[in-house]
Amino acid sequence: MAKDLSTEEKIKQAAKKIFMQKGLAGARMQDIADEAEINKAMLHYYFRSKQQLFDLIFEEKIVQLFSTLGGLFLDASPLDEKIKLFVEKQSDMIADFPSLPLFVLNELWQNPTLAEEKLKDKPLHLIREKFRSAYDEALTDEAREQLPFEQFLLNMMSLIIYPFMARPIFKSMIEVDDHQFDQILSERKQQVTKLLLQSIKLDS
Amino acid sequence: MAKDLSTEEKIKQAAKKIFMQKGLAGARMQDIADEAEINKAMLHYYFRSKQQLFDLIFEEKIVQLFSTLGGLFLDASPLDEKIKLFVEKQSDMIADFPSLPLFVLNELWQNPTLAEEKLKDKPLHLIREKFRSAYDEALTDEAREQLPFEQFLLNMMSLIIYPFMARPIFKSMIEVDDHQFDQILSERKQQVTKLLLQSIKLDS
DNA sequence: ATTCGCATTAACCAATTGGTTAAACCGTAT
DNA sequence: ATACGGTTTAACCAATTGGTTAATGCGAAT
Numbered sequence: 001m002a003k004d005l006s007t008e009e010k011i012k013q014a015a016k017k018i019f020m021q022k023g024l025a026g027a028r029m030q031d032i033a034d035e036a037e038i039n040k041a042m043l044h045y046y047f048r049s050k051q052q053l054f055d056l057i058f059e060e061k062i063v064q065l066f067s068t069l070g071g072l073f074l075d076a077s078p079l080d081e082k083i084k085l086f087v088e089k090q091s092d093m094i095a096d097f098p099s100l101p102l103f104v105l106n107e108l109w110q111n112p113t114l115a116e117e118k119l120k121d122k123p124l125h126l127i128r129e130k131f132r133s134a135y136d137e138a139l140t141d142e143a144r145e146q147l148p149f150e151q152f153l154l155n156m157m158s159l160i161i162y163p164f165m166a167r168p169i170f171k172s173m174i175e176v177d178d179h180q181f182d183q184i185l186s187e188r189k190q191q192v193t194k195l196l197l198q199s200i201k202l203d204s
Numbered sequence: 205m206a207k208d209l210s211t212e213e214k215i216k217q218a219a220k221k222i223f224m225q226k227g228l229a230g231a232r233m234q235d236i237a238d239e240a241e242i243n244k245a246m247l248h249y250y251f252r253s254k255q256q257l258f259d260l261i262f263e264e265k266i267v268q269l270f271s272t273l274g275g276l277f278l279d280a281s282p283l284d285e286k287i288k289l290f291v292e293k294q295s296d297m298i299a300d301f302p303s304l305p306l307f308v309l310n311e312l313w314q315n316p317t318l319a320e321e322k323l324k325d326k327p328l329h330l331i332r333e334k335f336r337s338a339y340d341e342a343l344t345d346e347a348r349e350q351l352p353f354e355q356f357l358l359n360m361m362s363l364i365i366y367p368f369m370a371r372p373i374f375k376s377m378i379e380v381d382d383h384q385f386d387q388i389l390s391e392r393k394q395q396v397t398k399l400l401l402q403s404i405k406l407d408s
Numbered sequence: 409a410t411t412c413g414c415a416t417t418a419a420c421c422a423a424t425t426g427g428t429t430a431a432a433c434c435g436t437a438t
Numbered sequence: 439a440t441a442c443g444g445t446t447t448a449a450c451c452a453a454t455t456g457g458t459t460a461a462t463g464c465g466a467a468t
Contacts, residue, residue: 026229029456039417044457106310108372115372128377150378150388151395154367162362168312168319173332174354184354191355199399233426243447248427
């Protein structure tokens with residue numbers, strides 16, 4: 001740390017790092033204070049409790065996780081272009097914060113009601129419906145029946161996100177180091193796009 | 205609980221449940237004792253420390269997670285049959301323990317060296333090489349170059365596992381209840397198999 | 409120079425948590 | 439009956455942890 005940020009900002013940065021690394025239960029307030037290079041009491045001065053600090057970070061991160069979806073499906077570009085862009089942007093975003101999805105999922109499982117609370121005001125359904133209509137319009141009746149929108153959505157998210165989360169397992173499974181695995185992940189963007197388009201018979 | 209199991213077994217059952225639910229940091233020894241309906245001191249009598257108890261459970265779970273891979277690739281069945289069976293068995297197994305992958309991944313990220321330690325004596329590479337050669341033999345040179353084995357493996361694992369982990373998010377995204385989501389997940393087995401075979405041009 | 413108000417700190421506190429201990433329990437062999 | 443062994447329990451302990459407090463620092467306004 002040791003940057004010339006405001007104390008409040010230093011705390012937020014440190015809290016992000018520690019919470020994402022250790023989760024709510026595993027994170028210690030002292031860890032965050034050390035990371036921010038400030039006195040532990042300052043944490044409670046700026047953010048009343050651990051829970052409040054956590055909620056703030058979590059809220060921000062969940063918005064971040066869905067932000068990629070946002071801008072993409074509002075313009076009139078064709079479906080295959082939308083998909084290609086989504087795969088690339090979402091992959092790049094998670095490559096920057098590989099621990100984000102695991103962190104969010106973990107806390108959502110811990111507290112099942114949290115999901116609806118945090119997501120309900122977000123314009124998620126709006127984006128989804130925009131996406132769904134683009135999907136329905138681009139596909140033939142037959143193709144749409146073969147691969148329902150929900151399944152396609154599951155495929156897309158799974159193919160993009162899971163490999164980042166499962167890095168420790170895959171590294172052992174295919175015996176590569178971090179650098180080689182990064183290589184595989186970056187090649188993946190095209191592979192995933194191709195597979196998704198192929199699955200709805202829109203190969204280009 | 206309240207079953208007529210031995211104390212040791214009651215503790216193990218309870219520990220599995222609590223650890224899988226809350227992780228190492230989030231689990232309280234008292235939670236485990238309550239779940240097992242025994243005195244907290246018994247935990248230390250049978251398993252010296254929290255860490256030792258956790259290690260035992262974790263070891264067992266990681267074996268379980270990979271056990272499906274084991275039996276499948278030793279016989280001489282054709283590749284498409286292997287894939288189909290793997291998707292079904294792995295899906296069923298995770299449907300029984302949906303929190304397993306998140307739990308394992310979480311602890312592996314927490315302790316990066318753990319992955320190699322726990323996985324290195326397992327015959328994972330043997331199985332993988334068996335699978336790889338089946339893959340290479342079944343595919344044409346062209347197809348194999350288009351979709352390298354590693355990418356196919358990532359696809360397969362992602363498509364199977366991630367939807368179970370991401371249930372809280374997907375429920376909000378596509379606005380379904382647990383029952384409807386279960387329905388989607390069970391239909392998924394065929395969808396995933398089809399997509400995987402299609403991706404290596406082995407549609408049947 | 410003094411006052412005022414936010415920022416910062418060290419010391420402290422109460423609750424929680426993993427772990428220990430010594431005594432009690434209880435079926436079995438003597 | 440008694441002694442013995444593993445098992446179980448309640449009480450206890452030391453360390454950790456989230457959170458508080460009262461005092462201090464310090465720049466700006468008076």
